Amino acid sequence: MIVCCSATIGNPAELAAALTGRQPRLVDRNGAPSGERHVLMIQPPLLDPATGARGSAQTLATRWALPFLRAGRQTLVFGRSRVGVELMLSTLREALRLGDGPRSRVRGYRGGYLPTERRAVERGLRDGELLGVVTTNALELGVDVGQLDVAILAGYPGSIAATWQQMGRAGRRQSTSVAVLIAGGGPVDRYVVEHPEFLLASTPEEARLDPDNLHVLLAHLKAACFELPFEPGEHFGPSEAEPLLAFLGEEGLVRRAGDDRWYWSNENFPASSVSLRAAAEENVVIIDTTPDRPRVIGEIDIFAAQTLVHEDAIYIHESTQYHVDKLDWDERKAYVRRVDIDHYTYADRAVTLKPLETFATAAVTGGSRAHGEVMVSSLVSMFKKLKFGTDENLGWGPVHLPEIELQTTSYWLMAGGAAHGWRRADLDVALIGVGRAMQAVAAVMLMVDPRDLGLVSQVRSPHNQEPTVYLYECVPGGVGLSERLFERHAELVAGAAELIAACDCASGCPACTGPRLEPDVDAKALALRLLSALVSGPASIAAAPNAA
Amino acid sequence: MDGTRLQRGLDNLRRGRVAADRAAAARAERSGEADPDIRRAIASIVAAADSFRAPQPVWRDVGPVDAAALAHRLAAGLDGDAIQTPRGWYVRRELRPVYLPVDRERLASLPGMPPPSAPLLCLDTETTGLGSAAGTVAFLIGLAWWEGERLRLLQLALPDHSEEGALLDALAAETPRNAWLVTYNGRSFDWPLLETRFRMNRDRPPGLDAHLDLLLLVRRLFRHRLPDARLQTVERHLLRRHRAPDIPASEIPAIYHSFLRGGPTGPLRVVARHNAEDVVTLGRILAHLERGYGIGEVRRWAPKGDLVRLARLFRHEGRTDEALSCLAEAATGIEGGDPDTALATVELARLLRRHGRIAEAGVTWSRLVAAPGPLAALGWIELAKEREHRERNLASAWAATDEALLALYRSRGQGQAILRRGLEADLAGRRARLARRLARATA
Structure with a gap:
């Protein structure tokens, strides 16, 4: 007999059947006692309608966490990235130090910490030794830390299931608990917080398993x-x-x-050669050379390593800064040294895409759609130095690392008809804006994490000679998302048009067409103009099943 | 998944593979040379072989093969016999016996050794993988046992995965009842692996009376003077035998897999030689123990460090008299400056004291002060205790602590390791306490 347990997926019986190949019996009545719980959803204020700049979710999250921590309530703060976690941890510790708060009882937790460190944090949370932990989704699944008072989510975790997982960390049997979701800068975050019913009423995502991968x-x-x-x-x-x-x-x-x-x-x-947790097969070990006897402080997978521990990166671990002196790529070792400086680094990934085979193609309004197999190469070639607090750009540096390749499946839209007569520069901006919006809508429509879908746009694709937007799957081989996008193409473009039109910014922002590249270009208008030539009928994202 | 989609997917992967192979070939050509590790490995195989080509990395013909044909090819390659049983084929290869007389009575006098009447079976396996996971199979089993003064050698080999039942039957048939199995690291590797293989074939592993894993014994007795405890290191340093160029153990699984895919048998011959030498070495280690360490005069020529370890083994078995005799042997000639002699003297004195032989212990401690190294300090400390508590001579006790400190300082000045952390502090404390008592007594 096989017993499968799940707290937060929409189709447990179906998933169990696909996993085991047997017909399961579903037991889905929750008899556990639970206390009162408050759920708050917060949209950071729009600071500048021209650029669409909003208050940062991370800053708001630390501000919300402080009163709870000072009152002695066990609080978890979830960040979306490892760097974000370290930044919030530093801010919280600093604020608690100034205000004479329980500074040493706040710790960080994320992938890249050593197992012993992680176990200590888990134990600390369980027996009440620790008051606050700032973490990534590493603390979301399968880690026993007991029930806490407050969960604060800096940014929408990407799926309803993950949101409930993280919010569910707060929830005592007897007393009251609080869960706070603060929208990040992206379009999906905005959509979720503006439509609370999406989170509160709709069933969690269906877990998908592609036994054919x-x-x-x-x-x-x-x-x-x-x-x-x-x-x-x-x-x-x-x-x-x-x-x-x-x-x-x-x-x-x-x-x-x-x-x-x-x-x-x-x-x-x-x-x-199979890892259950990370997509990549190998890890890079991070070695601190500051003490007399160098010691290993953590390890991260090779994808993350390219952006986090390239040479001259500032790597942050337990809110301590380390400078990466040397990254020995072949040996999978990064040598770091403790430093204390006023900036951190952010590395950009350049992605190129090459179609290998088209599975299906069809004509649509303003062009054609297709899905098939592609090869995606990602290369990290430079990094930026950003000042703490203000995120001011202090300069940049090169990164010399080999390319990483991913063979996967993709959906793509060729807009040859719609883009007829466009200026190249305008088309570039419009394609990026349309792509960003489509990526967000696709994530909501298919109920997947936006990071599961990658975006590449080409003004004149070398393969079909047309302006093309690719949405590719980030899992090797794909799990069937691109085929679904191909089928729901009409909803996808209509939804993208609606998302951009409904945004309260002036001329494009991170919450609709993506971060603005040049100040005097109206990305919003350009993207809407292109979309108007692609939308066929009166379909809308709200009509998508399960979405609202 | 429907057949066409699956086929299409596989074809895509195949195309990717062809492209990757081509790219790899181009890279190899550009860089002009292979990875240094690989080159070294290849060089060692080539050096080891007398008449074979290096195995191809991948054989892409996958048609089903005939086990009988493989068995005959393997038998021809190894110069053995292909044998058919109701459960399939295996290859049996008898080698020329090795003259290696062992006095079983004397061997049995050593701790942990088999009684003279127990049949011994030395065993070493070569496997299809390096870990001992469920899918790792032993494809070559080397066996050795004594017949009179000769060590008989037999190898059993597996012609194909499907024939494992026949191989295991043959192994069970060669294992005498009440046998003592003799292996090197067999407790954690060879034997559990074979037990798993018997079970996977729905058989019961043959019963054993005992399992003598020489790795454990070698670690306890000789590790102090070996760079590591690998079998070939033992062979070189302890038995002083030098092997002809041999194959690295990590290459062996690939050689067998290559043979199964139609590769040459030449490399397997080298593997078989490697295996045979390993099995004979097991016998030689037993002979070495019996000749060098068995009861009697010979022990006098054994290295003193070894005797100290041998004494520990006797002590663990509760054979105090034998432990004392080993230590007494090792403790002679303390003035020679051999640190092992000093170590033996310390252990001898401690053992004597534990068994209430205080007077003899005292004499032994006093001999220790003549030792040149830091161990002399221990002698002086014991003398200080003796003088303080039994003779009640505070002044001479204080003088002894002085000598002890001096010995420590001297040896540290010569760059020798301090015996244990805190020894100097303890000693300084004792000296200060004696000084206070002296002051009170004289006041």
Whole structure:
């Protein structure tokens, strides 16, 4: 018998069936006692309608956390990024130090801390030793810290399920608890906070599992075959194992023996190359060379390493700043040294995309749509130095690291008809704006984390010679999102038009068309003009199933 | 997933692979040379082999093969016999016995050693993977046992994954009842792996009377003078035997997988030689122990550090008299300046004291002061205690602490390690207390 448990997904029975291949019985009555809970949703004020600049979610989050911490209430603050977590932790500690507060009882927690450090924080929360913890979603799933008083979310975590996971950390059986969601700068955040019913009324996302994802399927098959040979004609997952085994055979990983069974026949241990938590297979170890005996202070996956511990980066760990002296990429080691300076660094990722194969294509108003397999290469080539507090740009530096490649699936929109007669510079701005809005709408429509979808726009794609917007999946091989986007293309463009039109900014902002690149370009008007030539009928995002 | 989509996906991956291979080949050509580690590994294989080509990394023919054909090819390659049983094929290879007389009575006099009548079976396996996970299989099992003064050698080899039942049956048949298994790291690697393989084949592993893992013994007795405790290190440093160029253990699984895919048998021959040497080394270690450390005159020539460790093993078994005799042997000639002699003297004095032989312990401690190293301090400290508490001579006790400190300072000046942390502080404390008592007594 297999028992599957889930707190926050919309389709537990369906997921259990897909996971186990058996028909499950659903038990979904929650009998646990719970106290009163207040949910607050906060939209940071618009500071400048011209640029669309809003108050920062992180600043508001620390401001909300302080009174609770001073009152001795156990409080969790969730940030969306590792850097954000460290910045909020520094701010909180500083404020508590000035106000004579419980400074030492506030700690950080995120991926990249060592297991022992993490266990200490978890224990501290459980037995009440710690009062406040600033964390990423690392503390969201499967970590036992007991029930706390207050949860503050600096930014929408990306999905309803994750939001309830994080908010659910606050909630005593007897006493009152508080959950605060503060919208970040992005369009999805804005949409969620402006439509509280989206969070409060709609069912959580459906967990999706694509048993057909070849990468996942092959990895499972390798591990299975290592343990026991496959019989001829045996099934694995949705189909017969034979063609997959033959493929692995060509790779030199399995082999058919004289008894017609397939055996693992490679000296490597297949499970060791699969990670349950991170997308990347390998980690970079971070070594602090400040003390006489260098010590390991953490490790991060290679994708994050490219933006966080490139040479000359300022890496922040437990609100201590470290300068990265050397990143030995081949050895997967970053050597850092403790420093105390007034800035942090932010590295940008340049992404290029190349279609490998088109699965389907169809004509639409103003152009055509398609989905298929693509190769995405990401390269980190430079970083910015930003001043603490004001985020003022203090300069930049180069990053020399190899490209990372991702083979995945993508949906794309070719706007050759709609863009006829446009100036190149205007079209560039319009495509980026349309892409950003479509990315946000797609995330809401498919109920996925916006970070699960990547965006690339090309004014004149080298592959189809047309202006093109790609939305690609960030998981190797994809999980079927692009096919769904292809099918719901009309809703997608209509929703994007509505999102931009409804925004209260003057000429484009991070909450609709994305951060403005040049001050005197009206991205909002350009994006709307392009969209008007792409929208076909009266479809709207509000009409999308499950969305509102 | 429908068949066409799956096929399309696989074809995409295949195209990607071709492109990746091409890119890798281009990179290799550009850089002009392979990774230094790989080059070293290849060089060592080439050096080791007399007549074979290096294995190809990947063999892409996957058609089903005939186990009988593989068995005959393997037998021909290893110069053994392909044997058919109801459960399949295996290859059996008898090697020329090695003359290696061992006095089992004397061997049995050592701690943890088998009684003279117990049948011994030395065993070493070569496996298809480096870890001991569920899918790792032993493809070559080397066995050795004594027949009179000769060590008989037998190797059992697996022609294909499907034939494992036959191989395991053969192993069970060769394992005598009441056998003592002799291995090197077999307690945590070879034997649990074989037990798993028997169970995966729905068989019961053969029963053993005991399992003598020589790694544990070698660590306790000889680790203090070996750079590490690997079998080949033991062979070189302890047995003073030098192997012909050998294959690195990490290369072995790939060689077997390559053979299964139609690769050459030459490299497997080198693996078999490696395995045979490992098994014989197990026998040689037992012979070395018996000759150098068994009861009697020979022990006198054993390194003193070894005797101190041997005494510890005796003590753990409660064989105090034998422990004392080892230590007494090692403690002779303290003036020679050998630190192991001094260590033996300390342990001898402590053991004597623990068993109430105070007078002998005292004599031993007083011999220690003649030792040249920091251990002399321990002798002086014991003398200080003796003089303070039994002789009640505070002045000479105080003088002894002085000598002890002097010995420590001197050895530190010569860059020798201090015996234990806090020793100097303790000693200074004792000296100060004696000084106070002296002052009170004279006042």
